[in-house]
Amino acid sequence: MKTGILAGILLATMTAAAALAQSGAPIKLANVAELSGGGATVGTNWKNGIDLAIEEVNAKGGVLGRKLEVTHADSQSNPGVARAQVQKALDGEPYVLLGPGYSGSVKVTAPLAAEAGIAQIMGGEAAELTQGGNKFLFRTSFGQQSSMPKVAKYINDEVKAKSVAIVWVNNDFGRGGRDVITKEFAKLGIKVAADLSTEAGQADFAADVSKIKAAAPDAVFIYLNEEESARILKELKRQGVSVPLIGETTLIGQKVVELAGDAANGARGHVGLTTDAPVDLIKAFREKFVKKYNYVPDHNGLKGYLAIYMIKATTEKMGKVDPKAFADNLHGLTIKAASEPGILMDATFDKNGDIDRQGFLVEIVDGKQVIKQVLPKLN
């Protein structure tokens, strides 16, 4: 009898302890990103953004009273490695999977996360990622299918160009953007005067710029990574190309302005997410980031940061930590910056996991990014 009571008490204590551990245990997140290889800048910015946001969230008491905890794994910018690392991350049963940033790596890992029923918040921008009916995949930035039409419209309505030369980098990012905008140009009746593919890491753009000159377009659309954007801007200036130079996010980034100097003046384009946005919360984010890491992040830093606040807002809406219900609750959710400052700008997630928020048209004037127009959120 006595032993029975003792056993009962023991059991009760153990259950209580387990329950307590359950509610107080940290929420596990897993990040798989390009920490080495060709995408190291992308992955490192993304990772630092995540770490910064988690530090903030935990300093304020965590999510529903539980701390966030993240593990980082390196995909080496290789889809095969990304798959292995995501598999490993999923075996650890995380609450939400973060990353990768390369669209190819997202494509190979998304089915794994979907099979495990775990939401994946990633950085890839290729149009097709969210069009395959995957119910667990979420973007942190505009996909090319939503940003490129805005650029094409701008070239048509404001620049009034009838023929455009396209320069793109031959990886999934560049090729994806080029394919979408070419379709948009066809719809608007804009002629593609030259279609130039370049290599990631290319140093010399003299030949490409001569081809642009020979094609004599009304405008040039440049879709390269930051370093290459700076190099082609310098070469365009050297060879005296004076038509409008238009890009999307990368061409008017802070890093390009620093690298290209004078040559960047006059470049313009659409930016979905920029650390130079005239939004107080983004300015504050940039200051915090620079203070912690001693450099100015690109949009990938912002994306990683936002991913954590997406998790926080969704979880608080649900009122519980439920990995299975997470994706359902994030679909159709609007997160307002007024109630969740970490989201920086109001954002809505649709049924495909695509994001909707305001964007900017930017021009470089005297080495500074100047916002020419704020494109409102669609709904």
Place this chain on the structure above:
Amino acid sequence: MSLFNRYWRVALGVVVIAALIIAPMYLNRYGLFILSQWAVMTIAAMGLNLTLGYAGQVSLAQGAFVGIGAYTAALMTTNGLPLIAGLGVAILLCFAIGWILGYPALRVQHHYLAFVTLAFSTLAFLVFRNESWLTNGIYGISNIPRPTILGYPTNRPLPFYYVCLGSLALVSLATWWLIRSPWGRAFVALRENPVRALSLGIDTRRYTLMAFAIGSALGGVAGTLYAPLTQYIDPVPFNLSLSLDLLLMVIVGGSGFFFGPFLGAMIAVLLPEWIREVTQGYYLMLYAVAVILLLIYSPTGILGIIDRYLTERRTKAASALRAVAKSGLEPAP
């Protein structure tokens, strides 16, 4: 002594094989993926070991052949053909291309040959990336199906691991037979002294081409397994770094040793994963240092160390025997 040795070897072999069959049942999906990757890379490295280790031809194109195999398998299986057909085409294709690539090997040697194969590697990468009508370019090919073998689907990680392991076993047996056949002896003769081999009546020209072609075909076999393993391929994994990785596997494991590629692939596939586990951020650096130290200590790879140790012991034993025999022969003073 030698009998004892042989028993030990057989016992070790049985234990390893049993472990490879039984242990995965208790592994999670990640562990299974890594082990499957090890089996696939071992096959590719065995091909290179044949070309480099046995026939002595330096090749930086093995990664390209894995790519050709992977693309062949991916294109055929996503169009509804069975994987076994993809395997056949991949082997034939890689054999033919390997044979053609072997021609420069008749003219140039060592690092010059490395340059020629390096150029081929880059060429293959550019074809994978730029010929989008065929390979879908940088977007890659997704949803590659896994095969159904004898009515048994291999979609889950464990059955597919056994497909990889089974293929590795078949390839190992075939290679084992090959290097013990007159062909294998001819390959070694080619590596050790081509002029002498020629004077002994070995058609060095034909065997050089053959070494290249067979090695490349094994690369194709590995590729045919790689595609359904990852179920998505794009050009990036098949760039020069894969060829270099495979070269590393062969050299680190012990080039010219039958079990070299097994160990080498273990070091190249499993060691980084293990170091990653222990030391988060610095794993690539530590891995590099480990490989450098190993090659300084033993340029002939891991099996070279064991070989050296065994030779030493044998020499000692032999000298001891000689000493005994000598003392017996010497006339009493």
